[in-house]
Amino acid sequence: MVTGKDLLALGLRPGKWFKAALEHINAYNLEGEALAAYLDTVKPAPQIPLLEKPVPFHENISADTSVEQANIDYVKQSMQQLMRTPTVVTGAIMPDACPAGPLGTIPVGGVVVARNAIHPGMHSADICCSVMLTILGKVEPKSVLDAAQRITHFGPGGRLPELQFKLPEEIEAEFQANPFLNSLRSLNLARAHLGTQGDGNHFLYVGISRNTGDTVLVTHHGSRGVGAALYTQGMKVAERFRQAISLETAPQNAWIPSESVEGEQYWAALQTVRKWTKQNHLCLHETIGSQLGAAVQQRYWNEHNFVFRDGDLFYHAKGATPLDPKFMPDITGPRIIPLNMAQPILIVEGTTTETNLGFAPHGAGRNLSRTRHKYSKIGQTKEDLFAEETQGIDARFFFNQIDISELPSAYKDAEDVKRQIVHFNLATTIDEIRPYGCIMAGDWEQDAPWRKKKLAKEAARLTADDSQADCSAL
Missing domain, CATH: 3.90.1860.10 (tRNA-splicing ligase RtcB)
Incomplete structure (x- = not known):
């Protein structure tokens, strides 16, 4: 009887498909070439890796201050990570670019072009x-x-x-x-x-x-x-x-x-x-x-x-x-x-x-x-x-x-x-x-x-701190 461990040993990625596949394999006692041929029809497609290098993107932005430069540096780091996404073919950032999330997130003021893919x-x-x-x-x-x-x-x-x-x-x-x-x-x-x-x-x-x-x-x-x-x-x-x-x-x-x-x-x-x-x-x-x-x-x-x-x-x-x-x-x-x-x-x-x-x-x-x-x-x-x-x-x-x-x-x-x-x-x-x-x-x-609850909680904490300070001064 073929089990999930057997499929894992063949290097297959586990998932919901295992259950139906195992039922079919054991129902028809598949083995050898027949088993391999069947698995080729039902196993998930190979995983698509990230691109080895980021796809180049166009930088339509410059900085006059250190604050602006820090902002641009973060935007560029984010774009460099994002541009390794397998679907991406080109991109650009505009003068209003600013971060919009963790590194790798498209920035505000960003354009990313992907082939055959919609990225919500x-x-x-x-x-x-x-x-x-x-x-x-x-x-x-x-x-x-x-x-x-x-x-x-x-x-x-x-x-x-x-x-x-x-x-x-x-x-x-x-x-x-x-x-x-x-x-x-x-x-x-x-x-x-x-x-x-x-x-x-x-x-x-x-x-x-x-x-x-x-x-x-x-x-x-x-x-x-x-x-x-x-x-x-x-x-x-x-x-x-x-x-x-x-x-x-x-x-x-x-x-x-x-x-x-x-x-x-x-x-x-x-x-x-x-x-x-x-x-x-x-x-x-x-x-x-x-x-x-x-x-x-x-x-x-x-x-x-x-x-x-x-x-x-x-x-x-x-x-x-x-x-x-x-x-x-x-x-x-x-x-x-x-x-x-x-x-x-x-x-x-x-x-x-x-x-x-x-x-x-x-x-x-x-x-x-x-x-x-x-x-x-x-x-x-x-x-x-x-x-x-x-x-x-x-x-x-x-x-x-x-x-x-x-x-x-x-x-x-x-x-x-x-x-x-x-x-x-x-x-x-x-x-x-x-x-x-x-x-x-x-x-x-x-x-x-x-917000009122948060402010009240903070006020209570400060009052308690003040009370402790008064007591310690006695």
Whole structure:
């Protein structure tokens, strides 16, 4: 009788397939050449190892300070590890590049091209994070910002049922037809999160065109809970493939073979989430314009967190703006690159070059994490920092709680990023939307129960320490 130990002795990798194989082998008393021939039909494919050397990638970034250099060094180390992933054929980093996880994780401002593979970890949970722009003519900008504050929705969760926008039937039908999207949870998220912007660096910005003097509305957000749910499922499927075909690959770089059934379904799901995200922006833009009675002069958008396809090549852009028309089937205008709340939004055009791979930066990026930036401002109040850094603009936080990790100083120097865009021939600026004001979520967790509990616990600990100190002094 053949046992699992016998299969291990033959150098076969154990797995769920052992049980069925052993039943078949022993039922038919297979041995010798017959056994070998059968095992060749059922044993797992050989594991795919990491590449011996990292695939070279293009560096469209430079440093002026030691902090910037440290940031770039970490990004480059991360890319060098990532570029040993077996599917990868080329990559690039942009001037806004900054770390986004442990070494080997695609950085923000990174582009990685893979053959016949979709890597969910390389588009991240914020699938299709994007910007939409609407030109509203000579409307008074304060009226736009005031209307937007009444209409938009920041923070966790979705809209109340009576305030929800209608999910278009075409998009709902695509959700129901795709196994990655047709759960009741995903459908409920698609309805409740429509017309919401989330938190973090997402914003609603009102400014004035340098070229025309027109008032312009720009929103920045992604697919919210809809995309996060798809990302979670995608990572689970990619991990199953990783376990089967490439254990040496880091979990964050696991992939779904694009030609597999799962790969085709996941690609279709990404396109549906893209449609949903565009509709998410449209709900806000159309409602704000309608409430103001403003005629739309022009409207366009672009994502910067997505996977783009060109034949058997999949371009994973984690915070990189697509320039090449082949990446965007619904182009209606140039591209949009925001920098920070106090700086103009760049309107750019560009072409594919050898070093940019058809992409430009998506913003200013960070040199320090949110936490490290907050520590760097110890000794200054949030109110003083806010007043200092938002002079001349109408900056608002939806929850009336200042988030200093979203103030301009939290980001790379905008002028330096603009210089690098020119230096590395990444894009040409054809207009700037100069800031009137913006809305961001703000520190909505400041009064959260978990934070209050943590602060109370810390206060109790300090009180206990003080009591012990008083007792020891007696």
